[in-house]
Amino acid sequence: MAAKPSTTIARRARTRAEADFATWLMMAKLGSFDTLPENAQKVLNGYRERLDRMSEIESKAIAVRETYQAYYSDMGGTGDAPEPEPRTLPPNEAQVDNVVRFQKPPKAKPAPVRPADRGARAAPASGRKPIPALLIFAALVAIVVAWKFLTR
Template sequence: MIATKLGDSQRGRSTRIAMASKSSTIIARRARTRAEADFATWLMMAKLGSFDSLPENAQKVLNGYRERLDRMSEIESKTIAVRETYQAYYSDMGGTGEAPEPEPRSPPPADRGEAVVDNVVRFKKPQKPKVTRIADRGARPTPPSGARRPIPALLIFAALCAIVVAWKFLTK
């Protein structure tokens, strides 16, 4: 993909730098996402009592996390643990040099002028279902106003019974 014209070495060099930085950004983003997900998984497994079944690198990261909890807050300790895991993943995925700091995520736009405090979604109660009569269950939906309404099955059955009785009465 890196093609340069003869005598145009400066442009070729800038293309190589731009492509390298773009690929390292992609690697960094993937490594960061994987590190955050893995740390959360390891922490949950450790809380559920499966610490011994975790891989060695996970046990090492969690032991460091627990040691730091005595000296600092949970958020700071978690940030450092994720950063260590991120750096290891970045180099494993082919990143060169020091793992770049992730780009800060922009906060989502506030709804109705309120400031966004966290990313928790409000629970919305489902709408109450419409009350249906027992006779209407399984029936066809009601047609728009002005259209013919279907004849109930009981009325059809009663009419057929009346026809049979009338036929027998008239044929005797």
């Protein structure tokens, strides 16, 4: 029963650590390093020092892990922070690359028209487009101007 709360704490701490590190890194890249909290500056300095010895991915993983451990203990987790379970994709979402692909939403199908409703509809059922309001307004203005011109 004690394992469930620490799993919940671990998940929240890991999510917060990943989000905070990404925020701190972006703020540092934008020139706001001095405005970051002291713990954030310490984590980012360690991250930068490790970049000379290892890849960016490894250095980031270590920095997030350090932040995660600190958050885990601050949130009330006991002992060492557990390793997070790897995230799995659903079977139908095979990750081929790291590219987001936008999809067009499917076209909405018109509701079926019942014979009794055809006479009650305002739009013509023959498939013609309705006349835009601006066109109607322009025609009315032209009629008024013509009337004024012809009645003088």
